[in-house]
Amino acid sequence: MMSFQADLLKYSECAEHWIKQHLAIEEVPEKRLYEAMQYSLLAGGKRLRPVLSLAVCDMLDGDREKVLPFACAIELIHTYSLIHDDLPCMDNDDFRRGKPTNHKVFGEAMAVLAGDALLNRAFELMLAETLQQDGFSEGRAKAALIIARAAGSSGMIAGQVVDMESENRQIPYELLCYMHARKTGAIIKASILAPAELLKASDNVKASLSQYAEKIGLAFQIKDDILDIEGSASVIGKPVGSDEKNNKSTFVTVLGLKKAKELLKTSIEQAVEALKPLKHTDFLIKTAAYIAERDK
Amino acid sequence: MMSFQADLLKYSECAEHWIKQHLAIEEVPEKRLYEAMQYSLLAGGKRLRPVLSLAVCDMLDGDREKVLPFACAIELIHTYSLIHDDLPCMDNDDFRRGKPTNHKVFGEAMAVLAGDALLNRAFELMLAETLQQDGFSEGRAKAALIIARAAGSSGMIAGQVVDMESENRQIPYELLCYMHARKTGAIIKASILAPAELLKASDNVKASLSQYAEKIGLAFQIKDDILDIEGSASVIGKPVGSDEKNNKSTFVTVLGLKKAKELLKTSIEQAVEALKPLKHTDFLIKTAAYIAERDK
Numbered sequence: 042m043m044s045f046q047a048d049l050l051k052y053s054e055c056a057e058h059w060i061k062q063h064l065a066i067e068e069v070p071e072k073r074l075y076e077a078m079q080y081s082l083l084a085g086g087k088r089l090r091p092v093l094s095l096a097v098c099d100m101l102d103g104d105r106e107k108v109l110p111f112a113c114a115i116e117l118i119h120t121y122s123l124i125h126d127d128l129p130c131m132d133n134d135d136f137r138r139g140k141p142t143n144h145k146v147f148g149e150a151m152a153v154l155a156g157d158a159l160l161n162r163a164f165e166l167m168l169a170e171t172l173q174q175d176g177f178s179e180g181r182a183k184a185a186l187i188i189a190r191a192a193g194s195s196g197m198i199a200g201q202v203v204d205m206e207s208e209n210r211q212i213p214y215e216l217l218c219y220m221h222a223r224k225t226g227a228i229i230k231a232s233i234l235a236p237a238e239l240l241k242a243s244d245n246v247k248a249s250l251s252q253y254a255e256k257i258g259l260a261f262q263i264k265d266d267i268l269d270i271e272g273s274a275s276v277i278g279k280p281v282g283s284d285e286k287n288n289k290s291t292f293v294t295v296l297g298l299k300k301a302k303e304l305l306k307t308s309i310e311q312a313v314e315a316l317k318p319l320k321h322t323d324f325l326i327k328t329a330a331y332i333a334e335r336d337k
Numbered sequence: 338m339m340s341f342q343a344d345l346l347k348y349s350e351c352a353e354h355w356i357k358q359h360l361a362i363e364e365v366p367e368k369r370l371y372e373a374m375q376y377s378l379l380a381g382g383k384r385l386r387p388v389l390s391l392a393v394c395d396m397l398d399g400d401r402e403k404v405l406p407f408a409c410a411i412e413l414i415h416t417y418s419l420i421h422d423d424l425p426c427m428d429n430d431d432f433r434r435g436k437p438t439n440h441k442v443f444g445e446a447m448a449v450l451a452g453d454a455l456l457n458r459a460f461e462l463m464l465a466e467t468l469q470q471d472g473f474s475e476g477r478a479k480a481a482l483i484i485a486r487a488a489g490s491s492g493m494i495a496g497q498v499v500d501m502e503s504e505n506r507q508i509p510y511e512l513l514c515y516m517h518a519r520k521t522g523a524i525i526k527a528s529i530l531a532p533a534e535l536l537k538a539s540d541n542v543k544a545s546l547s548q549y550a551e552k553i554g555l556a557f558q559i560k561d562d563i564l565d566i567e568g569s570a571s572v573i574g575k576p577v578g579s580d581e582k583n584n585k586s587t588f589v590t591v592l593g594l595k596k597a598k599e600l601l602k603t604s605i606e607q608a609v610e611a612l613k614p615l616k617h618t619d620f621l622i623k624t625a626a627y628i629a630e631r632d633k
Contacts, residue, residue, distance in 0.1 A: 070515060071498040074490055125453060130425075130445035149426035150501055153449065154494055157421060157456065161489035164460045168482040171467075172475065179468065182478060186464040193457035194370055198450055202367040205446055219366060 045327040049092060056091035056116060057083070059109045063166065077147040077155035078162070081120050084138050087337075089261075090115045090232040096328065097233050097250065100321045103240035110170040111184050111239060114163035115232045118192045121159035124152050126201070132287070139278030164189070184235040191231035200224025204289075212290045218259070225265075226258030249315050253325065256312035260332050263305040266291035270298065272336065309333045341623040345388060352387035352412060353379070355405045359462065373443040373451035374458070377416050381434050383633075385557075386411045386528040392624065393529050393546065396617045399536035406466040407480050407535060410459035411528045414488045417455035420448050422497070428583070435574030460485070480531040487527035496520025500585075508586045514555070521561075522554030545611050549621065552608035556628050559601040562587035566594065568632065605629045 060082055066075040094112035098105055127134040127142040128149060134142050144152035167185040171178060190196055200223030203216065212220075233254040237247050269284045270293055284291045292301040312329040316322040356378055362371040390408035394401055423430040423438040424445060430438055440448035463481040467474060486492055496519030499512065508516075529550040533543050565580045566589055580587045588597040608625040612618040 069491075069495070070502075070512060071490070071495040073502065074495065074498040078490065121453075125449055128426075128446075128449065130449060150424075151498070153421055153424065153426060154497055154501075157417075157453075158490035158494045160453065160456055161485060161494065165482070165485045165489050168478060168485050171478050172482060182464060182467050186461070186468060189457060189461040189464050193461050194367070194374065194454035195365075198454045198457065199365070199367040199370065201450055202370040202447070205450075206366075206369065216366060 045324065045331065048096075048324055049328075049331070052092040052095040053088035055095060055105070056088050056109070056113055059113050060116065063110075063113070064162070073147070073151065074155060074158060077143060077151050078159055080146060081124050081137075081143050081155065082117065082159070084140050086116070086120070086138060087335075088116060089332075090119055090228060093229065093232045093325075093328065094236045096324045097236045098240065100319070100325065101237065101240045101242055101246075102321075103236065107181075107239060108236045110166050111181075111188065111235050112232065114167045114185075115188055115228060115235070117159045117163040117166070118188070118197075119228060121156040121163075122192075122197060122201075124156040124159070128152060131205075132283075134283075136278065160192075163192075180239050180241060184239040187235045187238060188228075188231045191227040196223055196227035196231075197225075200227070207290050209288045210290070211294065214295050217290055217292065217295050221259065221262040222255070225262050226255065229258040229261060230254040246319060249317075249319050252315035253312045253329075256308045256315060257329050257332055260305055260308040260312065260329065263292045263301055263308065264333055264335065266293045267298070267301060267305070268335075268337070269293075278337065305333055341620065341627065344392075344620055345624075345627070348388040348391040349384035351391060351401070352384050352405070352409055355409050356412065359406075359409070360458070369443070369447065370451060370454060373439060373447050374455055376442060377420050377433075377439045377451065378413065378455070380436050382412070382416070384412060385628075386415055386524060389525065389528045389621075389624065390532045392620045393532045394536065396615070396621065397533065397536045397538055397542070398617075399532065403477075403535060404532045406462050407477075407484065407531050408528065410463045410481075411484060411524060411531070413455045413459040413462070414484070414493075415524060417452040417459075418488075418493060418497075420452040420455070424448060427501075428579075430579075432574065435571075456488070459488075476535050476537060480535040483531045483534060484524075484527045487523040492519050492523035492527075493521075496523070503586050505584045506586070507590060510591050513586055513588065513591050517555065517558040518551070521558050522551060525554040525557060526550040542615060545614050548611035549608045549625075552604045552611060553625050553628055556601055556604040556608065556625065559588045559597055559604065560629055560631065562589045563594070563597060563601070564631075564633070565589075574633065601629055 064079060064082060066072060066079060091112035094108055094115065095105060098108040123137060124143045126132050127137055128144055135145055136142060143155060147155065171181040171185060200220050203220040204224055233250050234247060237250050266284065269282065296304065309329045313326050316325055360375060360378060362368060362375060387408035390404055390411065391401060394404040419433060420439045422428050423433055424440055431441055432438060439451060443451065467477040467481060496516050499516040500520055529546050530543060533546050562580065565578065592600065605625045609622050612621055
């Protein structure tokens with residue numbers, strides 16, 4: 042496990058380094074905007090999504106420099122979604138990763154704009170990338186479109202809307218799965234399939250990775266729901282029990298804790314199974330286990 | 338002038354038709370999101386930005402089908418920015434174009450998400466377009482990047498931040514120009530230069546159009562500031578005098594009404610002058626005049 046942790050750190054530092062290089066604070070009248078963007082970007086997230094992209098890149102023996110702009114664009118999109126999610130009119134959270142949320146530090150208006158700016162910047166980075174390096178590339182445009190669709194109104198935002206409209210009522214298991222496949226699953230899947238597309242993986246490889254991605258996406262959410270019951274607020278960096286407080290449907294409330302844990306275990310097994318036809322999957326297998334075992 | 342009004346209507350209906358075709362409400366659990374997106378998209382805007390794109394397309398004898406996805410993506414971006422601008426934590430406006438603002442109808446959380454979804458959808462449309470029709474096209478990727486940069490943290494959002502931070506104090510003329518070149522100017526310029534890029538206009542043509550775009554962008558904002566003093570609330574569809582109420586720096590407060598009107602006139606003259614080297618500029622010239630003379 043030690044070498045997995047080292048690899049995890051290596052990938053996450055690689056992404057963080059790229060982000061720092063490409064999102065420096067500029068000495069302009071709107072400097073405060075950059076400070077707000079950077080505050081949340083560098084607030085110590087797990088970087089799971091870019092880590093997955095870089096791991097797929099290594100698995101396919103690809104060039105990391107090609108994948109990094111897309112891996113980091115996904116992290117920008119993930120970060121914007123957290124900033125907007127935390128807003129008073131949304132989940133109204135004061136803490137995230139142990140630090141005050143963006144709007145607590147910069148005010149609500151700036152938090153809205155910093156989120157907007159991060160989403161927009163993700164596309165600026167991907168489009169600029171599509172037009173440079175070794176010439177214009179269809180693969181890069183396809184990767185950007187995979188990410189765009191995962192983030193948008195038929196992906197992450199659809200999931201957020203269903204989540205919001207499901208508050209204060211218990212929803213059926215099918216709708217819960219529909220919601221999470223979009224809210225968290227879509228972007229996780231994109232972080233795996235965008236580099237595969239970029240690096241021209243075969244259809245078989247993409248099918249295996251797609252299956253893996255869906256299963257770890259599901260596992261990730263089940264684990265999140267379990268941590269909200271069993272986790273430690275000081276480790277997670279935000280209060281636990283918020284799902285119950287907000288009367289949200291979760292895998293725990295819909296299935297019960299025991300069945301939720303069983304489904305988590307099965308999902309991880311299926312994720313690992315999906316990788317069977319592929320080579321160099323050591324890190325991805327350990328990532329699946331990490332998702333189930335993490336304490337934050 | 339009659340034929341200008343007819344052309345204006347023709348272009349704006351052309352854009353509206355495309356938008357309606359591509360943003361139908363879907364029978365999905367997140368249907369309310371689509372309703373919120375469509376509500377603001379079809380709330381009767383002037384469609385100035387897509388009109389400009391289509392006019393440039395006709396001027397360059399280009400194919401409208403090529404330009405429409407980009408023209409309409411700009412309108413989506415413009416619409417998202419209005420939804421977020423109207424939020425209680427931003428300008429807190431209850432009416433826009435004579436109708437209740439998005440958050441008044443759908444609630445704040447949905448308004449945030451509908452705005453996010455429109456921004457994201459703009460990029461989905463442009464990226465999908467980049468990958469289809471007559472094959473992959475570098476010109477389309479360049480047009481998308483022009484739009485992305487105009488909308489983002491060094492464009493429109495930068496302008497919004499400077500605007501926000503300038504409330505309750507009078508700012509120097511230079512900063513006012515800096516702010517508006519970004520807040521409203523950048524997207525207007527992109528709506529003119531993106532189709533020019535797409536249709537492979539020469540550098541000379543792009544330089545003339547760029548100059549024209551900057552001047553009408555400036556004129557547009559000056560006229561907005563004048564309308565906030567002299568306009569009719571019932572015609573504009575929102576209360577007038579809001580700049581004064583919010584103690585905002587405007588071209589009127591910084592220059593005085595007389596000088597603001599002079600600058601408006603000069604800007605229009607310079608915009609028209611910039612078009613001198615080009616052919617088929619009739620509609621663009623009349624658009625410049627329309628910007629100065631409009632009553633809403």
